[in-house]
Amino acid sequence: MTSLLQARRLSKTAYSALWSLPLPVWLAGFFLGPMVLLIWLSFWDVKNFLLTPDFQLENWQKILTAGYFWSAYARTAVIAASASVLATLAALPCALAISFFLSPRARMVLLGLFVVPFFTSYLVRIYSWQIYLTENGIVMKLMAAIGIETGSLLNTPLALMVGLVTLTLPLVIVIQAISLLSLDRTLIDAAYNLGCGPRRVLFATVLPAARPGIVLGALFAFIFSFGDFVTATYLGGGKFTTLSILIADTVKSGQQWPRAAVVALMMIVTLLLTALASITYAYRRS
Amino acid sequence: MRVSRTTRRLTLAFTGLALAFLYAPILTNFVFSLNSDRFPTIPLGGFTLEWYRLILADALVIDAFKNTVKIALIVAPIATAMGFAAAYADYRFNFIGKRLVLVFALMPPLIPLVVIGLAMLAYLSRIGLSGTLPAIVVSHIVLTSPFAMAIIRLRFSQIDGDLEFAAQNLGASNWRAFWEIIIPSTKTSVLAAFLLCMAVSFDEYAVTWFVGGLEETSSVRILSFLQSAVSPRINAIGSITFATSISLILGAQFLVLRRLTKDAK
Amino acid sequence: MxxxxxxxxxxxxxxxxxxxxxxxxxxxxxxxxxxxxxxxxxxxxxxxxxxxxxxxxxxxxxxxxxxxxxxxxxxxxxxxxxxxxxxxxxxxxxxxxxxxxxxxxxxxxxxxxxxxxxxxxxxxxxxxxxxxxxxxxxxxxxxxxxxxxxxxxxxxxxxxxxxxxxxxxxxxxxxxxxxxxxxxxxxxxxxxxxxxxxxxxxxxxxxxxxxxxxxxxxxxxxxxxRPATPFVAEFLGGSSIFDCTIRPRKNGELVLESADGTFKTDALKTAGLAPGQHVSLVVRADQISITPAAGWADNEVPCRVIGEEFVGALVNLRLETGAGTQITVQLQQRDMQTLDIEVGVGVTASWHPEDGHIITE
Incomplete structure (x- = not known):
């Protein structure tokens, strides 16, 4: 009788383990494992172009005292922050329109339309922007047609912003729209009832209540822009060396992986701290 | 929200602009893939299929496409299955540290691709996998399974938690109840997740470029083309890529939306 | 069995x-x-x-x-x-x-x-x-x-x-x-x-x-x-509960002493109970009557009306005694008019000694 009971308990445990374990185990093996190795790697040595497991602080010293690292760090942060602000501001009217001015059916269709670009080749879309912005490209020709002479717009901050907003706008709009849609509509009616005008309702009721979504959207835009290397490479023309370009170049051109690992870890720490700060701010009671 | 007609029209117009901004690069890419001029700009030249002919004659491109399809067809079922398992486990069981596991499972898409790429490259070369198709498959599963989990978990949140137990209460064993209740309730979202995983795998370029070595997918092929010069051949590959991923995403959306409207009835 | x-x-x-x-x-x-x-x-x-x-x-x-x-x-x-x-x-x-x-x-x-x-x-x-x-x-x-x-x-x-x-x-x-x-x-x-x-x-x-x-x-x-515990009486509602102590009278009769007064009860109900024992007396709403003045019945408690609830032809009156005990009484609508009852007035609640149910603790 007890053995039967034990057998049943065992099959119950096996059933739940079968479902609970695969993804965590896979991620432990092929995501957590690489991440932990990355930390260890940052202390390794390179001898005669060969990686040698070691425990030395030289990589950290080299990178953290290098002027080029800190200038790339500052540049990456400023670019990502600008893109995040820009995407947030551009997304707000769209998210408001989607959440408040459309029928449920039109809303689903529009949200669907905004989701599609997020999952289509970012590389090719950036290449298309190259065609638009390059010397004698579409934008230059169009401007010339209305009498404005411009040079190539590639390799300018504007080009960077175009690329990064292309990357992040869909995501920010969707996150903002979800948070606006989950707002309690009676809150808005109550504000009108109390005699607030549309502007006051927007700024004193809707936006503060949707703060978690707005902050979260901005955070995602920051994270994605901070890690991107495609826009900086192909629309910035390598003029704007970001941390990602630093890593890509280091890895693709030699064996200095440990130094790249230090840069990568600095990126992760920055993103974690930003995420922590934003989430605290987003859900803080005010 | 009650606002003036002008405000309403202005925001809707702005939304239209945002859509135009997002779709402009996609549309021009199709246009220039069929344009005869070597340098893509306006005014347009004549119509041609030359660029498609060129890339289809390019062995590197063909191999890259073959790899892409092969990888997506292996990655999507595995990532969907694991995403499904995690979503079902979250819906059905309670265990210590569940939230932590969930957050952890949703992390990979949030880590910069170059960072994952570097970490994967170092790790996979330690275990002798880097530079192989399995290396790409392994990393793609890490990158796509969170999407599968999220989309399937969303579906689970709409399913009455008593249903499976009601089936057991009427005599169905664990597995039988799973087969009778969970499969029919989630099959469309599983298919949607499958398509989404294929699309993400299809378009992944960064980690693939890091761990793939000499093995190329179509996205990595585009990356190498980009490093040389502007050429309408990129537009031609790009159009094929766009057409594929847009079909996959629209398919996934159709499945999810149909589910929603069906439930609303 | x-x-x-x-x-x-x-x-x-x-x-x-x-x-x-x-x-x-x-x-x-x-x-x-x-x-x-x-x-x-x-x-x-x-x-x-x-x-x-x-x-x-x-x-x-x-x-x-x-x-x-x-x-x-x-x-x-x-x-x-x-x-x-x-x-x-x-x-x-x-x-x-x-x-x-x-x-x-x-x-x-x-x-x-x-x-x-x-x-x-x-x-x-x-x-x-x-x-x-x-x-x-x-x-x-x-x-x-x-x-x-x-x-x-x-x-x-x-x-x-x-x-x-x-x-x-x-x-x-x-x-x-x-x-x-x-x-x-x-x-x-x-x-x-x-x-x-x-x-x-x-x-x-x-x-x-x-x-x-x-x-x-x-x-x-x-x-x-016959609710077995004060919880049951309270959970079912519609009853008034008095915390009482059993006291003997000179003639050997047992009575119930509470903060709201001393109540008489059936000898049958107190059989087996000992003086000094703590009990709860539960009186159902339909067993309690209302009189405008005292001196008409055995178990009388002066109260104030604190609430009324109309259920069809019936009225549930909520009363409170000087000691703070809540009492519920069920009346016919028309009695309300005859007795001229409204929230805030003082009334006397009473019940027969054979009514009420004793719960030993």
């Missing part, structure tokens, strides 16, 4: 340090309608879920016809349940829902269809067999949930607050139907509810639970007339 259909022996369920069900003992006779009620969190649902196998018991036994079933998995318990959420399968038709249990037990297609049809007809769902669940009204879904269980011809049916989603009118109608079904089928119904009217209108035995324990189990009449 005949063997009970279902017995709970020393049944206990804990979650970590929290006790959900505490050493429960209960015998349920075959073919009875048992209602289990109590405030939320009293353990009534946990008990039902342990019966169905949805929760594992921490200790103790569940016996079904003398056989211990604690270790049987859900699907071998043969105790179909009507769920609070109904838990109908939304992707199956009405008929497929009803056939489900038969299909799981390997009944052939033809017989399944026949038996499902019989039950659908019996519950007035014959013409809805091929509809989807979402095309049915609340009452119809309720019937599908019942048919889905009853078609398997169980000896026990578990019901977990099945009527809570229905509106009052429909709920009363379903109560009548449930009772009729249970009588006709002669099977055991175990019905968990928080509604007094559902429990008292249908059940042969009402079990009142509180904090994981059974406070009282008995016929509805028994519980209504």
């Amino acid at each position: 005949s063997q009970a259909h279902i017995s709970l022996k020393n049944l206990r369920k804990t979650y970590g340090a929290a006790v959900a069900v505490e050493n429960l003992d209960l015998d349920i006779e075959e073919g009875k309608f048992i209602a289990i009620m109590g405030p939320s969190g009293c353990g009534k649902s946990t008990m039902l879920r342990m019966l169905a196998g949805l929760e594992e018991s921490s200790s103790g036994d569940i016996l079904h016809q003398g056989r211990r079933i604690n270790d049987l998995p859900i699907w071998e318990r043969e105790m179909p349940m009507v769920w609070q959420s109904l838990a109908l399968f939304p992707f199956l038709t009405v008929r497929e829902n009803v056939e489900f249990g038969l299909r799981m037990n390997g009944v052939g297609a033809a017989e399944r269809k026949h038996r499902a049809q019989v039950w659908l007809k019996k519950l007035g769902l014959g013409e809805y067999a091929d509809r989807g669940i979402n095309q049915l009204s609340g009452g119809q879904r309720q019937r599908v949930a019942l048919a889905r269980c009853l078609v398997t011809e169980p000896s026990v049916l578990l019901l977990d607050e099945p009527l809570s989603a229905l509106d009052a009118h429909l709920s009363v109608q379903m109560q009548g139907e449930l009772k009729r079904l249970q009588r006709e089928l002669g099977i055991t119904f175990i019905y968990v509810t928080h509604s007094h009217s559902e429990a008292f209108s249908m059940a042969d035995t009402v079990v009142i639970m509180n904090k994981g324990r059974i406070e009282q189990a008995g016929s509805p009449e028994d519980i209504y007339l």
Whole structure:
């Protein structure tokens, strides 16, 4: 009788383990494992172009005292922050329109339309922007047609912003729209009832209540822009060396992986701290 | 929200602009893939299929496409299955540290691709996998399974938690109840997740470029083309890529939306 | 003594340090309608879920016809349940829902269809067999949930607050139907509810639970007339409860001394009680009368009217004594006018010594 009971308990445990374990185990093996190795790697040595497991602080010293690292760090942060602000501001009217001015059916269709670009080749879309912005490209020709002479717009901050907003706008709009849609509509009616005008309702009721979504959207835009290397490479023309370009170049051109690992870890720490700060701010009671 | 007609029209117009901004690069890419001029700009030249002919004659491109399809067809079922398992486990069981596991499972898409790429490259070369198709498959599963989990978990949140137990209460064993209740309730979202995983795998370029070595997918092929010069051949590959991923995403959306409207009835 | 259909022996369920069900003992006779009620969190649902196998018991036994079933998995318990959420399968038709249990037990297609049809007809769902669940009204879904269980011809049916989603009118109608079904089928119904009217209108035995324990189990009449504990009296409502001490009079008569005065009672009721003992005196609302002035009856308590609630032709008056005890009185509407009662006025409440029920602690 007890053995039967034990057998049943065992099959119950096996059933739940079968479902609970695969993804965590896979991620432990092929995501957590690489991440932990990355930390260890940052202390390794390179001898005669060969990686040698070691425990030395030289990589950290080299990178953290290098002027080029800190200038790339500052540049990456400023670019990502600008893109995040820009995407947030551009997304707000769209998210408001989607959440408040459309029928449920039109809303689903529009949200669907905004989701599609997020999952289509970012590389090719950036290449298309190259065609638009390059010397004698579409934008230059169009401007010339209305009498404005411009040079190539590639390799300018504007080009960077175009690329990064292309990357992040869909995501920010969707996150903002979800948070606006989950707002309690009676809150808005109550504000009108109390005699607030549309502007006051927007700024004193809707936006503060949707703060978690707005902050979260901005955070995602920051994270994605901070890690991107495609826009900086192909629309910035390598003029704007970001941390990602630093890593890509280091890895693709030699064996200095440990130094790249230090840069990568600095990126992760920055993103974690930003995420922590934003989430605290987003859900803080005010 | 009650606002003036002008405000309403202005925001809707702005939304239209945002859509135009997002779709402009996609549309021009199709246009220039069929344009005869070597340098893509306006005014347009004549119509041609030359660029498609060129890339289809390019062995590197063909191999890259073959790899892409092969990888997506292996990655999507595995990532969907694991995403499904995690979503079902979250819906059905309670265990210590569940939230932590969930957050952890949703992390990979949030880590910069170059960072994952570097970490994967170092790790996979330690275990002798880097530079192989399995290396790409392994990393793609890490990158796509969170999407599968999220989309399937969303579906689970709409399913009455008593249903499976009601089936057991009427005599169905664990597995039988799973087969009778969970499969029919989630099959469309599983298919949607499958398509989404294929699309993400299809378009992944960064980690693939890091761990793939000499093995190329179509996205990595585009990356190498980009490093040389502007050429309408990129537009031609790009159009094929766009057409594929847009079909996959629209398919996934159709499945999810149909589910929603069906439930609303 | 005949063997009970279902017995709970020393049944206990804990979650970590929290006790959900505490050493429960209960015998349920075959073919009875048992209602289990109590405030939320009293353990009534946990008990039902342990019966169905949805929760594992921490200790103790569940016996079904003398056989211990604690270790049987859900699907071998043969105790179909009507769920609070109904838990109908939304992707199956009405008929497929009803056939489900038969299909799981390997009944052939033809017989399944026949038996499902019989039950659908019996519950007035014959013409809805091929509809989807979402095309049915609340009452119809309720019937599908019942048919889905009853078609398997169980000896026990578990019901977990099945009527809570229905509106009052429909709920009363379903109560009548449930009772009729249970009588006709002669099977055991175990019905968990928080509604007094559902429990008292249908059940042969009402079990009142509180904090994981059974406070009282008995016929509805028994519980209504003779609540076993102050909790039961209070939970049922409509009664006034006085904390009293037994005191002897010079003539040997025992009286009840409370903060609101000294009350006389039947010698029968005080038999076996000793002077100095603490008891609760429970007087039902319909046993108390109101007089404008004192000096008319035996047990009189001066009070102030603090609230009134109109229920059809009846009025429930809430009174408060000088000592702060709350008293409920049920009056006819017209008495209100004759007595000229309104909130705030002082009145005298009284009852006969033979009324009132004594609970020893």
